[in-house]
Amino acid sequence: MLTLLASLEDLGDGGAISELDHALQLATRAERAGADEDVVLAGLLHDIGKAFGDAGHGAVAAALLEPHVRSDVVQVVRHHSIFTARHWEQIPAGEPDPRDKFAEEPWFGIACRFVDEWDVRSFDPTYDSLPLDHFIPMVQRRVREP
Numbered sequence: 001m002l003t004l005l006a007s008l009e010d011l012g013d014g015g016a017i018s019e020l021d022h023a024l025q026l027a028t029r030a031e032r033a034g035a036d037e038d039v040v041l042a043g044l045l046h047d048i049g050k051a052f053g054d055a056g057h058g059a060v061a062a063a064l065l066e067p068h069v070r071s072d073v074v075q076v077v078r079h080h081s082i083f084t085a086r087h088w089e090q091i092p093a094g095e096p097d098p099r100d101k102f103a104e105e106p107w108f109g110i111a112c113r114f115v116d117e118w119d120v121r122s123f124d125p126t127y128d129s130l131p132l133d134h135f136i137p138m139v140q141r142r143v144r145e146p
Contacts, residue, residue, distance in 0.1 A: 001064065001143050002136065004051045011050055016125040019047055024129040025122035031130070033117065038069040039076075039110070041142055043118060044135055046077045057081070068142050072107035076114050083115040 008019035017025070027044035035043070042065055049060025062078035083099045102108050 001045065001048070001139055004048050004064075005045065005139075006132070007051050008047065013054075015123045017123055019050055020132070021125075021129065022122050023047055024132060024135070025124065025127050026118045027135060028127075028129045029118040029122060030114075037138060037142070038073045039114065040135075041065070041138060042069055042073045042077050043114070044139070046080055046114075046119070072110060075105065075107045076111040079111060080115055080119060083111050084120060 005020065005023065008023060009021075011019040013019070015022075023044050023046070026046065027040050030043040031040045045065055046061050047057060048064060049057030052060055058078050058081050062074045065077055066074050079099075079102060082102075085098045099108075099112070102111065105111075
């Protein structure tokens with residue numbers, strides 16, 4: 001997991017920061033907001049699937065996280081890209097927001113918070129993210145747990 005995460009340093013989506021910096025920012029924001037460790041770990045690893053390409057990266061990250069976090073957090077990671085549509089894409093008038101199809105899911109609220117408060121805001125090159133070293137003990141401990 002840590003090797004894949006570190007490989008995101010060389011990836012970017014055209015923004016001002018790397019995918020690794022984006023992950024560190026999201027995890028830092030979640031931790032500082034008082035999110036539980038499952039959510040912080042998911043924030044750190046939510047885009048780890050991009051090591052294999054952008055298409056389906058949420059499903060890849062969710063599969064890697066599934067043994068290590070609770071099921072609602074897995075669903076957040078699996079579907080986080082859909083929840084970003086309102087931020088990055090023009091949704092035609094009269095068309096529903098793609099996230100709305102999940103409105104009845106028990107994890108809908110945390111997915112909205114994950115994306116709206118942490119994910120889409122975590123592209124700031126001036127944000128004072130915690131370093132990767134801060135998160136390494138959590139990753140090592142959590143991925144070793146059954």
